[in-house]
Amino acid sequence: MDNLQTLLVDQSRGVLTVTLDRPAIANAMNLVMVNELNTVMDYVIEHGHRVLVLKGAAGNFCAGGDIKDMQAVRGDSTALTQLNRAFGLMIEKANTLPCVVICALQGAVLGGGFGLACVSDVAISEHSAKFAMPETSLGILPAQIAPFVVARIGLTAARRLALLGLSIDAEQALQLGLIHQLANGEDDLNTQLATAIKLALNCAPQATKMTKSLLHQVADIPMSELLDQAAVDFAASVAGEGIEGATAFIKKRKPSWHQG
Secondary structure: OOOOOOEEEEEEOOEEEEEEOOHHHOOOEOHHHHHHHHHHHHHHHHHOOOEEEEEEOOOOOEOOEOHHHHHOOOOOHHHHHHHHHHHHHHHHHHHOOOOEEEEEEOOEEEOHHHHHHHOOOEEEEEOOOEEEOOHHHHOOOOOOOHHHHHHHHOHHHHHHHHHHOOEEEHHHHHHHOOOOEEEOOHHHHHHHHHHHHHHHHOOOHHHHHHHHHHHHHOOOOOHHHHHHHHHHHHHHHHHOHHHHHHHHHHOOOOOOOOOO
């Protein structure tokens, strides 16, 4: 976790907070940032962090991909393909992390930043944030984020945003289900973020991991097969963390995994 060029990282009691830190260009993502995010997420998995917070420096979340980064290799289709797919692999990893992923959103939430918001478990936004998929207005495709946007807000809404390059405000993002909570300024954003972290840490880590896995498999495998596996996982949870959960409930105390 040393020598990161584009990210600021803070660790505290099972929580890893990552700040996208290229403020001069609204935290646009280049390949270095993508690779560093991959490294950070591997670290989260390896060290068993229970919450990953993603935020941006200097009042913006993320303005999407770094256009200069793309243009630097515009004559090399293989390099461009690899650059784009690297982002896709990173967002796939973010989508399936075993911990709770929370995005704290301000200012520009564009392109790849929009995609990251769409794979969060909890998205909290300031009223001032602006959301857009501007790729088509720039002559390019939202190639790696499109499936995650559709999964988040549905095909109809995704088509309108992607094909018109529309910018929407935080209230509209809330109505679409892109975000979950609205905050009145940075102080309120931080208060709501602290509450969400506290709630996440109240939940058992293995139960959280298995629940995320279960939810991600809905519609991907036959329902009967999914429910068969869910029953096996449920039995394991009752005999595992469920023992501590039940004991704490009966004794009217907090379970061992509870923090705060």
